[in-house]
Amino acid sequence: MKIDHEENSLYNQQIIQYIHRAAQKGLYDIRGLGAKRKVPSFDDLVFLTASSSRYPLEGYREKCLTQTLLGTRHAKKPVSLKIPITIAGMSFGSLSANVKESIGRAATKIGTSTTTGDGGMTPEERTSSKTLVYQCLPSRYGFNPDDMRQADAIEIVLGQGAKPGGGGMLLGLKVSPRVAKMRTLPEGIDQRSACRHPDWVGPDDLTIKINELREITDWQIPIYVKLGATRVNDDVKLAVKAGADVIVLDGMQGGTAATQQVFIEHAGIPTLPALRQAIEALDEMDVLGEIQLIISGGIRTGADVAKALAMGADAVSIGQAVLMALGCNSKSYFDGQQTINVEEEYQKLGTAPGYCHHCETGLCPVGVTTQLPDLEKRLQPDWGERRLTNYLQTLNMELTTLARACGKSNVHHLEREDLVALTVEAAAMAKVPLAGTDWIPGAKGI
Amino acid sequence: MNKQAKIIVHGNVGWSVAENIISGQVWIKGFASQCAGASGHGGLLFIEGSSSSRCGISMKGCDIVVGEDVGHMSAFMAQAGHLVICGNAGAGLGDSIYEAIIYIRGKIHSLGSDAQEEPMREHDYERVKNLLNQTGINYSPKEFKRVASAKKLYQWNVDAHQEY
Numbered sequence: 001m002k003i004d005h006e007e008n009s010l011y012n013q014q015i016i017q018y019i020h021r022a023a024q025k026g027l028y029d030i031r032g033l034g035a036k037r038k039v040p041s042f043d044d045l046v047f048l049t050a051s052s053s054r055y056p057l058e059g060y061r062e063k064c065l066t067q068t069l070l071g072t073r074h075a076k077k078p079v080s081l082k083i084p085i086t087i088a089g090m091s092f093g094s095l096s097a098n099v100k101e102s103i104g105r106a107a108t109k110i111g112t113s114t115t116t117g118d119g120g121m122t123p124e125e126r127t128s129s130k131t132l133v134y135q136c137l138p139s140r141y142g143f144n145p146d147d148m149r150q151a152d153a154i155e156i157v158l159g160q161g162a163k164p165g166g167g168g169m170l171l172g173l174k175v176s177p178r179v180a181k182m183r184t185l186p187e188g189i190d191q192r193s194a195c196r197h198p199d200w201v202g203p204d205d206l207t208i209k210i211n212e213l214r215e216i217t218d219w220q221i222p223i224y225v226k227l228g229a230t231r232v233n234d235d236v237k238l239a240v241k242a243g244a245d246v247i248v249l250d251g252m253q254g255g256t257a258a259t260q261q262v263f264i265e266h267a268g269i270p271t272l273p274a275l276r277q278a279i280e281a282l283d284e285m286d287v288l289g290e291i292q293l294i295i296s297g298g299i300r301t302g303a304d305v306a307k308a309l310a311m312g313a314d315a316v317s318i319g320q321a322v323l324m325a326l327g328c329n330s331k332s333y334f335d336g337q338q339t340i341n342v343e344e345e346y347q348k349l350g351t352a353p354g355y356c357h358h359c360e361t362g363l364c365p366v367g368v369t370t371q372l373p374d375l376e377k378r379l380q381p382d383w384g385e386r387r388l389t390n391y392l393q394t395l396n397m398e399l400t401t402l403a404r405a406c407g408k409s410n411v412h413h414l415e416r417e418d419l420v421a422l423t424v425e426a427a428a429m430a431k432v433p434l435a436g437t438d439w440i441p442g443a444k445g446i
Numbered sequence: 447m448n449k450q451a452k453i454i455v456h457g458n459v460g461w462s463v464a465e466n467i468i469s470g471q472v473w474i475k476g477f478a479s480q481c482a483g484a485s486g487h488g489g490l491l492f493i494e495g496s497s498s499s500r501c502g503i504s505m506k507g508c509d510i511v512v513g514e515d516v517g518h519m520s521a522f523m524a525q526a527g528h529l530v531i532c533g534n535a536g537a538g539l540g541d542s543i544y545e546a547i548i549y550i551r552g553k554i555h556s557l558g559s560d561a562q563e564e565p566m567r568e569h570d571y572e573r574v575k576n577l578l579n580q581t582g583i584n585y586s587p588k589e590f591k592r593v594a595s596a597k598k599l600y601q602w603n604v605d606a607h608q609e610y
Contacts, residue, residue, distance in 0.1 A: 144487065198484035
């Protein structure tokens with residue numbers, strides 16, 4: 001008997017599964033990582049590298065500089081990095097202490113910064129990370145002036161790309177005794193953080209808040225302001241006016257360890273147009289070069305980094321890819337002696353390596369997003385440091401390869417004219433020409 | 447972000463007085479605007495007059511004593527510490543409160559999500575007495591009621607009826 005498999009495009013398998021799940025549980029789906037749906041991205045841009053109208057730099061003999069300075073507007077001690085690739089805020093709590101230490105050590109080795117996250121500053125991270133950015137979030141877990149004075153920069157978080165307008169979340173299994181103590185919460189509860197700062201609202205208050213943090217740190221260190229990408233033009237201008245030294249902008253592809261699925265897929269705009277809008281806003285306020293821009297949200301490869309810099313970013317910030325470098329979605333982990341397969345553990349979570357987004361459970365089979373000691377020990381800092389250092393080094397090599405091929409002796413010299421788009425949407429969002437044409441959709445006069 | 451200092455303000459204050467207080471004392475000889483004591487981790491905030499909405503929002507271990515009334519959503523998401531209200535409270539008192547305890551002498555317009563009145567015990571009377579002594583207020587601890595978390599929203603659950 002012939003079975004009819006004509007699928008409804010609106011009520012497809014995925015949506016039917018969603019409706020069944022909602023009817024069963026009566027609660028929204030909570031998960032980790034970022035938007036999974038396909039949106040215009042850096043994959044839709046390509047470089048116009050050298051030919052006869054431009055000449056390239058040699059890969060081996062001619063230098064291509066990557067040093068990056070952040071926070072030059074007001075700080076006495078701007079942040080100086082060897083590469084324009086920073087590591088985004090990911091909390092101790094969402095990640096294990098071993099992972100935070102691995103990240104700190106790798107960042108120190110390669111010459112970049114790490115960022116604390118919703119859980120506050122741990123001694124492991126401060127000790128292992130040479131350059132540490134301390135986040136001031138709506139939750140204010142553990143937020144105190146002593147840790148602030150130990151930091152190399154402060155990042156006031158207004159939002160993140162995975163959930164602009166939403167607060168942090170950490171489910172019960174990850175609220176371990178140590179995490180609970182750091183966050184002043186009962187052990188084992190499902191933590192919900194506030195989505196707004198408790199003591200200020202609006203850009204005029206943000207000015208006061210920035211000045212307060214500057215006073216506490218004696219104007220030494222830069223103040224970053226992190227935004228989830230929504231009304232980018234307005235938000236960037238308000239942050240500039242409020243006194244930010246650095247803007248950190250996180251597109252919708254940005255990740256999280258736990259939030260509502262409805263947020264991840266349906267809030268915020270892609271990194272590609274967000275970056276373009278932010279650069280335009282900085283240009284309109286005549287602060288390009290004075291205020292630095294760090295872009296994040298789906299940065300995966302050296303090509304992504306190069307394209308972000310070509311579009312005007314001063315640096316990128318990576319989160320999800322860091323976790324993947326440390327083994328997230330790997331089918332095995334290395335116990336120091338041998339490789340141990342964990343595919344069965346993924347199956348128990350209802351997923352498989354390469355598809356997993358269940359950071360929120362705390363049952364990470366490879367020991368990345370967990371607080372359970374037996375799982376945490378699957379990722380040792382020595383191994384983690386080496387893996388992440390390798391990955392960051394690869395990104396930097398790819399970045400300089402592309403920059404040299406565009407004839408640039410400094411990655412910060414990459415420019416919009418080096419880029420074209422492969423799709424009409426990407427051309428419109430990035431405001432670069434569609435490949436093979438002079439056409440930028442939506443540009444004035446065209 | 448006050449640490450160790452004792453600060454006395456002879457008059458009224460705007461938003462977020464003593465926000466993130468770590469230790470020490472802040473004494474307001476007047477009224478306070480919104481978000482007084484926001485996210486305070488320790489120390490004592492004393493407001494002789496009334497405090498506006500969200501007094502004690504997100505408090506994490508500080509003590510707050512308010513001589514008169516507090517506005518709506520006071521002690522919102524309050525995690526630890528004590529809020530003593532000698533007057534009345536506006537709507538949504540203790541909404542989404544965690545482990546902080548509210549002691550209130552006057553009327554409560556309405557309780558917030560997951561907040562409930564509980565019987566006072568001896569240690570509650572002692573605590574109220576100690577806090578009032580630090581401020582020179584003369585009310586009897588026996589006049590106060592206790593409001594704390596019902597703890598029904600500590601874990602996600604389908605029966606919470608949209609209280610998220």
